[in-house]
Amino acid sequence: MGERIPVDEHARFVRSLLSGLGARPTEPVPVAAALDRITASPVESPIDLPPFRNSQMDGFAVRAADIADVPVELPIAGEVAAGPGVPQPLAPGTAVRIMTGAPLPDGADAVVPVEDTETGAPGNDTVHVGGAAGAVRILRPRRAGEYVREAGSDLEAGADVLPAGLRLAPRHLAAAAASGLTELLVRERVRVAVVSTGSELVPPGAELRPGEIPDANGVALAAAVRSTGAVVVHEARVRDDVDRLRAELDAARDAGAELVLTSGGISKGAYEVVRELIEPLGGWVGSVAMQPGGPQATAAYRGMPVIGFPGNPVSAQLSFELFVAPTLRAIAGLPQARTAQLELAAPLVSVGGRRQFLRGRRAGDGRVEVVGGPGSHLVAALAASDVLIVVPEAVETLDAGAVVDTVEL
Amino acid sequence: MGERIPVDEHARFVRSLLSGLGARPTEPVPVAAALDRITASPVESPIDLPPFRNSQMDGFAVRAADIADVPVELPIAGEVAAGPGVPQPLAPGTAVRIMTGAPLPDGADAVVPVEDTETGAPGNDTVHVGGAAGAVRILRPRRAGEYVREAGSDLEAGADVLPAGLRLAPRHLAAAAASGLTELLVRERVRVAVVSTGSELVPPGAELRPGEIPDANGVALAAAVRSTGAVVVHEARVRDDVDRLRAELDAARDAGAELVLTSGGISKGAYEVVRELIEPLGGWVGSVAMQPGGPQATAAYRGMPVIGFPGNPVSAQLSFELFVAPTLRAIAGLPQARTAQLELAAPLVSVGGRRQFLRGRRAGDGRVEVVGGPGSHLVAALAASDVLIVVPEAVETLDAGAVVDTVEL
Numbered sequence: 012m013g014e015r016i017p018v019d020e021h022a023r024f025v026r027s028l029l030s031g032l033g034a035r036p037t038e039p040v041p042v043a044a045a046l047d048r049i050t051a052s053p054v055e056s057p058i059d060l061p062p063f064r065n066s067q068m069d070g071f072a073v074r075a076a077d078i079a080d081v082p083v084e085l086p087i088a089g090e091v092a093a094g095p096g097v098p099q100p101l102a103p104g105t106a107v108r109i110m111t112g113a114p115l116p117d118g119a120d121a122v123v124p125v126e127d128t129e130t131g132a133p134g135n136d137t138v139h140v141g142g143a144a145g146a147v148r149i150l151r152p153r154r155a156g157e158y159v160r161e162a163g164s165d166l167e168a169g170a171d172v173l174p175a176g177l178r179l180a181p182r183h184l185a186a187a188a189a190s191g192l193t194e195l196l197v198r199e200r201v202r203v204a205v206v207s208t209g210s211e212l213v214p215p216g217a218e219l220r221p222g223e224i225p226d227a228n229g230v231a232l233a234a235a236v237r238s239t240g241a242v243v244v245h246e247a248r249v250r251d252d253v254d255r256l257r258a259e260l261d262a263a264r265d266a267g268a269e270l271v272l273t274s275g276g277i278s279k280g281a282y283e284v285v286r287e288l289i290e291p292l293g294g295w296v297g298s299v300a301m302q303p304g305g306p307q308a309t310a311a312y313r314g315m316p317v318i319g320f321p322g323n324p325v326s327a328q329l330s331f332e333l334f335v336a337p338t339l340r341a342i343a344g345l346p347q348a349r350t351a352q353l354e355l356a357a358p359l360v361s362v363g364g365r366r367q368f369l370r371g372r373r374a375g376d377g378r379v380e381v382v383g384g385p386g387s388h389l390v391a392a393l394a395a396s397d398v399l400i401v402v403p404e405a406v407e408t409l410d411a412g413a414v415v416d417t418v419e420l
Numbered sequence: 421m422g423e424r425i426p427v428d429e430h431a432r433f434v435r436s437l438l439s440g441l442g443a444r445p446t447e448p449v450p451v452a453a454a455l456d457r458i459t460a461s462p463v464e465s466p467i468d469l470p471p472f473r474n475s476q477m478d479g480f481a482v483r484a485a486d487i488a489d490v491p492v493e494l495p496i497a498g499e500v501a502a503g504p505g506v507p508q509p510l511a512p513g514t515a516v517r518i519m520t521g522a523p524l525p526d527g528a529d530a531v532v533p534v535e536d537t538e539t540g541a542p543g544n545d546t547v548h549v550g551g552a553a554g555a556v557r558i559l560r561p562r563r564a565g566e567y568v569r570e571a572g573s574d575l576e577a578g579a580d581v582l583p584a585g586l587r588l589a590p591r592h593l594a595a596a597a598a599s600g601l602t603e604l605l606v607r608e609r610v611r612v613a614v615v616s617t618g619s620e621l622v623p624p625g626a627e628l629r630p631g632e633i634p635d636a637n638g639v640a641l642a643a644a645v646r647s648t649g650a651v652v653v654h655e656a657r658v659r660d661d662v663d664r665l666r667a668e669l670d671a672a673r674d675a676g677a678e679l680v681l682t683s684g685g686i687s688k689g690a691y692e693v694v695r696e697l698i699e700p701l702g703g704w705v706g707s708v709a710m711q712p713g714g715p716q717a718t719a720a721y722r723g724m725p726v727i728g729f730p731g732n733p734v735s736a737q738l739s740f741e742l743f744v745a746p747t748l749r750a751i752a753g754l755p756q757a758r759t760a761q762l763e764l765a766a767p768l769v770s771v772g773g774r775r776q777f778l779r780g781r782r783a784g785d786g787r788v789e790v791v792g793g794p795g796s797h798l799v800a801a802l803a804a805s806d807v808l809i810v811v812p813e814a815v816e817t818l819d820a821g822a823v824v825d826t827v828e829l
Contacts, residue, residue, distance in 0.1 A: 042624060042639055043642065043643070046647065056800070058628070060799060060800050061797055062632075067795065069687055090690065092619065092660070092689070093619060093620040094619030094631055095629045095630065095631045095632050096630065110690065111687055111689060111732070112618070112732075113620075114630065114631045125688055165792065165795075165798045165801060166800035180643075180647070180829065181640050181643035181644040181647055181737065182799075182802050183803050184639050184643045185639060185643075185733050185799055185802070186636070186799050186800050186802070187624075188635065188638075188640070189634055189636035189800070190624075190634070190800075191628065191634045192624060192625065193625035209503075210501065210502060210503030210504070211502040211503045211504070211521055211522075215451060215597040215599075215600055215601060215602055216600055219471055220505075221472065221504065221505065222504045222522070223503075223504050224470065224471055224521070224598070225598055226597065227595070228594070229597075230451055230590075230596075231590050231594030231597070232590075233452065234452070235590040238455065238589070250503070251503070278520055279534055280519035281517070282502075282519065323521075324594050324598060328590065328591055328594060383574065386476065386569065386573075386574075388470055388521075389574045390594055390595045391574045391575035391581050391595050391598070391599075392574060393591050394594065420591060
């Protein structure tokens with residue numbers, strides 16, 4: 012039955028099999044659809060930010076020299092609202108009412124906030140651009156440049172507004188939109204196929220005949236793939252029939268899959284369909300020193316890495332988390348699963364020579380307790396867990412209060 | 421110009437305006453599409469998990485009493501593979517080859533793993549269910565129940581497989597699928613409309629005439645809404661025209677919006693379209709003691725809460741994060757923004773009487789440095805930041821090395 016491969020060695024091997032996925036093709040996507048995608052290259056702004064010199068406040072655009080001695084009264088030569096249009100130049104010795112974001116008239120070099128001014132009845136003496144409308148009394152001097160936003164003061168045209176390799180959050184999309192960009196060049200998501208094998212499997216919800224169970228692995232692995240930023244391009248469930256499995260791998264390839272995840276069909280029974288298909292192609296089917304998830308398989312099929320997980324749903328989900336998720340998360344710019352050291356709420360026993368991954372739950376006191384047993388079929392117990400408790404290969408018993416490594420689910 | 425409302429008071433007020441969103445309607449969604457949704461009620465499994473008594477190993481199903489004294493040789497009475505069908509009962513004094521997950525024959529009460537047995541050439545003596553095929557030598561005794569998974573041993577039919585209020589991760593979908601469920605009842609996502617106002621705004625990518633800028637707030641707020649687990653049902657951009665704004669709020673209502681976020685049109689200028697619309701309806705437009713984001717507004721329009729943010733993109737994004745995001749995240753079961761106390765890399769000055777939210781970036785040494793200035797138009801600087809630095813109202817200067825509160829972006 013062969014040696015058991017150490018967990019870390021298998022993890023390294025799978026990582027190397029998946030290393031080709033790291034060189035992502037790129038694709039343009041609309042800015043509004045680019046949330047959580049990764050920039051493929053630095054993004055230049057084609058325009059100055061802000062694009063033109065504008066007012067930072069509602070108030071009056073003036074020449075700073077005209078308001079050096081306050082209070083001073085200036086005739087209001089007109090008004091500039093935010094909006095399209097080029098304002099009239101500011102004549103010396105006058106003021107123009109100006110709104111936040113509106114372009115500064117030529118000749119103006121400062122803005123006096125409305126709070127530092129007095130006019131007649133506020134709002135009644137305003138007209139749109141052009142046309143005199145009373146006078147304004149300026150109560151406080153301002154230096155040239157005050158409350159003026161210069162064109163390009165946030166970013167100059169041609170400078171990078173976003174770096175390469177950035178996972179796009181709303182604030183990054185805002186900066187791209189402000190730069191007038193409609194598309195961003197991002198890395199393509201990894202395209203994954205998920206194939207469940209086993210003659211006992213039926214679609215969830217189908218009437219169960221004796222000996223049949225709903226396929227949980229298809230749903231679980233597809234969701235896990237999406238959770239790690241990749242995309243599922245093909246999903247299938249096949250009975251224990253090598254030709255059917257081969258047809259699904261071909262369909263996955265046709266759908267553009269770059270990686271195939273299978274579940275089932277790799278242990279030591281008589282009907283091991285993944286084993287039967289991949290061993291003649293040079294694939295590896297063997298045993299890893301872990302529980303659950305001992306049986307594991309790897310192959311290449313028509314250029315696609317195929318990672319074969321055991322059929323037990325806890326084994327399949329855990330194997331994905333250990334061997335595939337780290338690579339997919341790294342490609343998607345997602346944080347890796349968090350780890351913590353927690354105290355055990357109760358003693359436990361483990362199997363020597365294998366790394367045990369027990370399902371656990373944080374108790375109210377911050378300690379961790381085991382949920383369910385070690386059985387790799389305990390899918391409800393896994394759902395009730397929030398951490399994995401990692402028990403090293405050399406450890407067979409642990410006392411209550413012992414500190415264990417945990418991985419957040 | 422009115423009093424400045426304290427930040428925390430405005431936050432409480434907006435939270436109370438949004439409290440009606442917490443009572444979510446529910447909707448059924450396919451299990452495979454339920455990732456990251458929130459269960460509306462506890463989910464019962466209609467079936468036992470596992471659904472039938474089955475083998476935990478590839479090996480031989482036996483009566484434990486027949487293998488009490490080992491080694492012992494038993495005739496192989498047949499084979500049970502995983503898959504549909506009811507196996508023949510096990511005759512006393514015989515063994516049946518059995519695969520992992522296959523139903524245990526009536527009469528069998530233990531499974532001996534293949535590793536603890538010897539047969540002839542492995543694999544050559546196997547036939548499908550029924551039909552004798554040689555003998556097996558059992559090398560190790562097993563008690564009744566060993567390597568047998570009892571029906572319902574993970575979860576009994578009628579028990580809750582998932583609790584209410586759970587944010588669905590892949591392992592939860594796996595348990596639902598294993599229970600044969602095809603749909604889950606989840607909370608509806610909050611339906612939000614995003615309306616940018618300002619005659620200066622054009623769609624990102626449009627040719628800019630003088631005085632025009634691309635609308636960044638629409639993209640930013642829509643993405644921020646999605647990031648907090650809600651859904652955008654209506655997006656619009658209107659010039660400073662009350663009738664146009666009213667028409668968009670009506671359209672938002674028709675699209676099922678439960679919440680409207682506006683940007684712009686609430687400061688002290690002459691063309692403040694949100695102010696003009698909502699003040700006659702009893703809405704509030706005022707000033708909050710913060711920078712950026714001082715001007716804020718709230719209203720109800722045809723039963724929808726309307727939260728009005730300033731038009732400057734940094735103000736709008738920050739206002740969303742402070743006042744709306746916490747409620748949406750709580751409804752979606754998402755973690756709140758992380759906070760940390762970090763040391764300042766350089767001294768800074770702030771404005772007394774307002775809570776200042778400076779954009780910051782963690783330096784290599786773990787300290788935090790300010791990015792860009794305090795200007796609320798610095799959208800590229802915000803994009804280059806990874807934290808907000810919070811400077812309390814009473815603080816006007818801070819030395820390098822001072823410890824500040826930060827909020828992760």
